[in-house]
Amino acid sequence: MKPVCLVIGAGAGIGGNVANRFAREGYHAVLCRRSDTGGLDRIVKEIDDTGGSASGHVLNIVEPDSLEGLVANVEAEVGPIEVAVYNLGAQIGTKALADTSYKAFEVGWKLGTFGLFRLASAVFPAMVSRGKGTLLVTSATAAMRGNAGQHSHTAAMGGRRMLCQSLNAEFSSQGIHVAHVIIDGAVDSPDTLGKMLGRQKFEALRKRQGMQHDGLILPAEVANTYYHLATQHRSAWTHEVDLRAHSDRPWWNH
Template identity: 30%
Template sequence: MSHKTCVIIGAGEGLGHALSRRFAEENFNLALISRSKEGSRAALEEAQKSFKDGKHLHFFGDALQPESITEAAQKVIETYENIEVLIYNVRGGYELKEPLDMTFSDLESIYKIEVVGAFAAVKVLLPGMIEKKQGKIIFSSATAALRGSGTNPIYAIGKFGLRALSQNLAKAYSKKGVHISHVRLDCALDVPLIREWYGKNFKEEETANVHDVAQNYWWIYLQPKSAWSNEVELRPFTEDWTF
């Protein structure tokens, strides 16, 4: 029998590569979808290192063109059996501007990235899970999904939409045996982008370690069907928790 497959959309050098490694360590095949093979190189290498005999492949997909996510997901279906896990880990740029400075293009992009792209993947991959009454779909999200912002409004609009999608799916398909979970990261992650952003002010202990987060995704995967979490929050012990 073939190995189980985990599909990660948005498999870059941040949380993506940690997720790739964590599932590969459990002998999952990794199907990695992102805008460029180069961007997923770390994720792919981690997978190959952790599960040498696995079938780990990169597929082109760009959430800004949701139809490319559809196509990538379809290729994944043609390439793999036993697709057990879909992780949607895409995120838009974290662009600070006040709401009135948002452009219509900003609104369109964030919606494609957070909602339409996610739905494109779900639309292709969920029916097979329902058929087998088994499967896990995990959305990487943030506190921005629960609270708007005067300085980072675009991100909130995207994440609110993603959370709505996640709840919709959970309410419709949990009973069919598919576990859908929205993971709210209430913190900054320890990823290259954040280290660069904070520069000298970066403090490792004030961020979530991506491998620790990936471990939590693994536990969500393991949750037995009598005790599922549909919404998960994660924050480091240092975080000032306001929501």
């Protein structure tokens, strides 16, 4: 039975590439995303076609028991979750305070903070009983500093970062590696940036900034760092790491 890498938020960007990377290394990848069965199937098939092992679930993790049920099911039916990846964003676009509804603020928290708490609560007991496990958390610039028009996003991500530190404080000595990965820039991802900008603007941005100059973060490259984190020896674990394009400025410089 293969060890499982469970990816919550597995589109064609970081999530799908991380799933793919771990599958190449011998994990069974369980991919979970909210919608787009077709897109999900494509990634699963791509992994299968290259000799990897994967399965997919369309699931709205905001629903009660959704995430919890998935974790229980995977542990019972598929294999031990050795690596869990929380890759859900909570970006709702730039909105002034007056335009940020209570609902939007709450959804930000549900995806940005509470979902991670639920995943850790569901997946850590089995990891603790096995004495090992890895939780990789995709995070964002918004975890490091607030910004105009980002009320929901930064509150959610600030909570996410502190939660990662709290989880680390309780669980690292029990063998669970928690890493908070700051994705500090735009990712070349059709399923997130692509949908936010629209196809045309996205392709223009890719041409202008991305393809020739490596000015957009390539998710397949991010996946290499995720895999490296999961292979770190427990005498030298990373809790926090940042990633950005060489031609971009870090969050403290813009």
